[in-house]
Amino acid sequence: MVTGVVGLGLIGGSLAKAYKQAGHTVYGYDTDESVVSYAGLSGILEGELNNANIACCDMVHLAASPPASLDYLEQNAGRFSASCLVIDHCGTKRRICEKGFDLAATYGFTYVGGHPMAGTQFRGYKYSRANMFSSATMIVIPPVYDNVMLFERIKEALAPMALKRVVFTTAENHDRMIAYTSQLPHIISNAYVKSPLIPGCEEFSAGSFRDLTRVARLNESMWAGLFLENRDNLLKELGMLIDNLEQYKKAMEEDNNEKLVELLKNSKL
Helix, strand or coil: CEEECCCCCHHHHHHHHHHCCCCCCEEECCHHHHHHHHHHHHCCCCCEECCCCCCCEEEEEECHHHHHHHHHHHHHHHHHCCCEEECCCCCHHHHHHHHHHHHHHHHCCCEEEEECCCCCCCHHHHHHHCCCCCCCCCEEEECCCCCHHHHHHHHHHHHHHHEEEECCHHHHHHHHHHHHHHHHHHHEEEECCCCCCCCCCCCHHHHHHHHCCCCCCCCHHHHHHHHHHHHHHHHHHHHHHHHHHHHHHHHHCCCCCCHHHHCCCCCCC
């Protein structure tokens, strides 16, 4: 299989390495030409993904930011072959899926939305690895939900990622769930480390501190864009969190042990 990867950061770089390791021919594109050169010299890329070879791709992964992936999709929709499967890996789905499905219908290729539930607090190609997606879940938004052959084709095309499972859902449900499971935790972690007690607190920290602060260091430009693109869902979750925190605060202000115990008891998973 000939695979194209657009955006060679943490996710895109890991995709390129995973598909190369599985024996596929990989072409890559990134606005940073030095990354493309390095990936080529290290044997991961066959070459740069460009107008001359994009039509040869059986599959193209869009692993840049949502705006950049959308721009690439719009500019190159007419260059994909009719047999090409195009999948994005963006953190929000409604906007890009709407445009992707429309362009696919116009130009004849197959488009699906995707979001791998994998990653680290680091960014960039140098932190990418071939086993990044090993045992991870892949969320997929297909254009239709009654085409078993399409579902099997998608799973087969994603096989080099060594995923634990592929979950099919809607763009709306994805964005609603991801606001709670991913975006809200990043806000909590980022806000938590703004305490003046952070310097010198290592001697007083254990597992809970490490877990809560792990994703505080993030790509601020990328995450700000994701937050705003999904702000309707994220604002609902953020509002509920603030209301819940106010209950804990009130119980402690009132020295209300019974209420505090009740709040703690009702929060067990």
